[in-house]
Amino acid sequence: xxxxxxxxxxxxxxxxxxxxxxxxxxxxxxxxxxxxxxxxxxxxxxxxxxxxxxxxxxxxxxxxxxxxxxxxxxxxxxxxxxxxxxxxxxxxxxxxxxxxxxxxxxxxxxxxxxxxxxxxxxxxxxxxxxxxxxxxxxxxxxxxxxxxxxxxxxxxxxxxxxxxxxxxxxxxxxxxxxxxxxxxxxxxxxxxxxxxxxxxxxxxxxxxxxxxxxxxxxxxxxxxxxxxxxxxxxxxxxxxxxxxxxxxxxxxxxxxxxxxxxxxxxxxxxxxxxxxxxxxxxxxxxxxxxxxxxxxxxxxxxxxxxxxxxxxxxxxxxxxxxxxxxxxxxxxxxxxxxxxxxxxxxxxxxxxxxxxxxxxxxxxxxxxxxxxxxxxxxxxxxxxxxxxxxxxxxxxxxxxxxxxxxxxxxxxxxxxxxxxxxxxxxxxxxxxxxxxxxxxxxxxxxxxxxxxxxxxxxxxxxxxxxxxxxxxxxxxxxxxxxxxxxxxxxxxxxxxxxxxxxxxxxxxxxxxxxxxxxxxxxxxxxxxxxxxxxxxxxxxxxxxxxxxxxxxxxxxxxxxxxxxxxxxxxxxxxxxxxxxxxxxxxxxxxxxxxxxxxxxxxxxxxxxxxxxxxxxxxxxxxx
Numbered sequence: 001x002x003x004x005x006x007x008x009x010x011x012x013x014x015x016x017x018x019x020x021x022x023x024x025x026x027x028x029x030x031x032x033x034x035x036x037x038x039x040x041x042x043x044x045x046x047x048x049x050x051x052x053x054x055x056x057x058x059x060x061x062x063x064x065x066x067x068x069x070x071x072x073x074x075x076x077x078x079x080x081x082x083x084x085x086x087x088x089x090x091x092x093x094x095x096x097x098x099x100x101x102x103x104x105x106x107x108x109x110x111x112x113x114x115x116x117x118x119x120x121x122x123x124x125x126x127x128x129x130x131x132x133x134x135x136x137x138x139x140x141x142x143x144x145x146x147x148x149x150x151x152x153x154x155x156x157x158x159x160x161x162x163x164x165x166x167x168x169x170x171x172x173x174x175x176x177x178x179x180x181x182x183x184x185x186x187x188x189x190x191x192x193x194x195x196x197x198x199x200x201x202x203x204x205x206x207x208x209x210x211x212x213x214x215x216x217x218x219x220x221x222x223x224x225x226x227x228x229x230x231x232x233x234x235x236x237x238x239x240x241x242x243x244x245x246x247x248x249x250x251x252x253x254x255x256x257x258x259x260x261x262x263x264x265x266x267x268x269x270x271x272x273x274x275x276x277x278x279x280x281x282x283x284x285x286x287x288x289x290x291x292x293x294x295x296x297x298x299x300x301x302x303x304x305x306x307x308x309x310x311x312x313x314x315x316x317x318x319x320x321x322x323x324x325x326x327x328x329x330x331x332x333x334x335x336x337x338x339x340x341x342x343x344x345x346x347x348x349x350x351x352x353x354x355x356x357x358x359x360x361x362x363x364x365x366x367x368x369x370x371x372x373x374x375x376x377x378x379x380x381x382x383x384x385x386x387x388x389x390x391x392x393x394x395x396x397x398x399x400x401x402x403x404x405x406x407x408x409x410x411x412x413x414x415x416x417x418x419x420x421x422x423x424x425x426x427x428x429x430x431x432x433x434x435x436x437x438x439x440x441x442x443x444x445x446x447x448x449x450x451x452x453x454x455x456x457x458x459x460x461x462x463x464x465x466x467x468x469x470x471x472x473x474x475x476x477x478x479x480x481x482x483x484x485x486x487x488x489x490x491x492x493x494x495x496x497x498x499x500x501x502x503x504x505x506x507x508x509x510x511x512x513x514x515x516x517x518x519x520x521x522x523x524x525x526x527x528x529x530x531x532x533x534x535x536x537x538x539x540x541x542x543x544x545x546x547x548x549x550x551x552x553x554x555x556x557x558x559x560x561x562x563x564x565x566x567x568x569x570x571x572x573x574x575x576x577x578x579x580x581x582x583x584x585x586x587x588x589x590x591x592x593x594x595x596x597x598x599x600x601x602x603x604x605x606x607x608x609x610x611x612x613x614x615x616x617x618x619x620x621x622x623x
Contacts, residue, residue, distance in 0.1 A: 012096035014062035015439035017124040071352035099129035106198040120480040124153040132210030244398040251295035259288035282476030289537035309444035327415040328422025330359040340370035369414040385553035471524035512610035513564040563617035570613040576602035
């Protein structure tokens with residue numbers, strides 16, 4: 001008879017290498033969802049032990065305790081206690097520790113022991129600890145804690161062999177009488193006693209080198225300097241946006257050529273008619289115009305993942321605390337806001353690490369102002385069409401400089417909105433002190449970077465294949481029907497439903513320089529910002545007849561004025577055009593009102609910014 005599925009829970013403090021261990025155990029056998037009722041990400045993977053036991057492992061959110069002060073801690077606590085809705089009580093808990101910094105994990109483990117769950121302490125990054133002269137008496141530590149202890153090097157092949165072997169041994173004995181669950185929320189005095197016990201155990205079992213590692217201190221002297229650190233941060237962001245244009249261009253050109261060739265093949269193979277129009281103008285011009293920006297999005301994720309793995313993100317949060325504090329933001333808001341550069345949805349989800357509800361709410365409200373990857377196709381399309389591809393001062397790419405300015409505008413606007421919220425709504429609120437653990441620097445590991453990029457690229461392509469494709473089918477239908485009457489002159493789209501809708505909205509958008517084609521693109525763009533690019537590709541491809549638009553940027557350069565292009569950029573700095581983000585705001589705040597308030601203030605800012613930008617540009621002769 002086959003043994004039942006073994007359920008494991010992976011628990012640990014942030015920066016303990018827990019996710020690296022999860023990736024090492026499961027590889028690509030993972031699925032990502034959300035816990036019921038909340039937007040906290042749920043990562044589950046599967047693997048087989050050396051003896052053939054099928055195992056399911058859940059990577060729980062990083063936490064320092066089970067007190068439930070934040071949604072992350074609540075999820076971990078309820079999961080381990082078997083109280084999480086729709087979840088199975090774990091058969092075995094793997095408590096993952098950073099071997100170079102055991103203090104907080106030992107305290108967490110002492111708290112976990114009270115749950116009565118069978119447990120293994122995994123001393124991860126054991127090789128790094130050894131190189132630094134840190135010696136851990138594993139046998140004595142296991143005796144002191146009363147749980148099995150195993151060493152691990154999650155980032156190396158074979159580095160989890162001992163853990164897998166021990167898992168087999170423990171799973172064979174799980175039928176024994178379970179330990180009683182005596183967990184309860186601890187008071188302050190009990191927490192202090194637990195920490196003293198953890199310190200005693202570490203003093204007995206861990207030997208530190210006479211001369212501690214100084215590389216971290218040397219680097220921190222630069223990157224945490226009040227002035228020098230800000231310069232380093234600005235340079236990192238500047239290089240990142242320069243690279244988005246310079247490094248991604250060859251891959252983008254290759255993708256463009258591929259879609260152009262595919263469009264020509266469809267045109268040459270199929271006769272003129274609705275099917276050819278749908279495939280060429282709806283699918284290829286629409287979806288293809290978004291997918292070509294995949295290299296740039298991968299580069300953004302690459303930089304963010306490298307900085308996270310290296311250990312710089314926490315330093316950046318610490319560095320920005322004083323600046324953000326002046327705008328009414330807590331230092332912990334920096335990492336959620338930085339995550340929002342990739343996508344506002346995980347950025348908003350990441351606010352769960354902020355304990356104070358008012359700090360968390362403010363961060364949620366401004367996270368959509370960060371320049372997410374969905375804006376990159378819009379920005380790149382317009383910048384490429386209207387900004388010359390040349391260097392200034394001999395080494396700075398002008399297009400990259402404009403992109404950097406757009407990102408900076410999003411950051412500044414977020415700080416201003418936060419300050420306004422603080423001044424009018426939270427004037428008497430005194431923020432809690434900012435305490436943050438700074439992890440040691442580590443060389444980024446190729447495997448974890450590749451898995452991270454693969455996961456995010458897959459999500460982007462799935463989005464292109466579902467949301468964007470669905471919107472393009474709708475746009476193509478609206479732009480193709482009804483057919484023009486017999487003897488009609490001019491583009492067929494002029495007689496379509498899309499033109500009727502766009503022209504009805506045109507009077508509202510004319511003051512900001514938008515024509516009816518832009519109005520048509522903005523409507524499906526509510527589903528996702530990048531859909532606007534696909535919609536423009538479809539609208540202008542159909543308007544051009546069967547001679548599909550090969551380079552949508554070239555068409556915009558001839559049909560739009562510079563003032564309209566600048567107005568469009570200003571619009572997308574603020575535009576609340578992402579239904580998924582709005583849905584997450586409602587779920588995270590538990591309020592339709594806060595979702596509506598976010599949509600309203602961003603829409604007002606978008607219209608006002610575009611109105612000012614367009615009229616100033618026209619006054620300067622760019623109209």
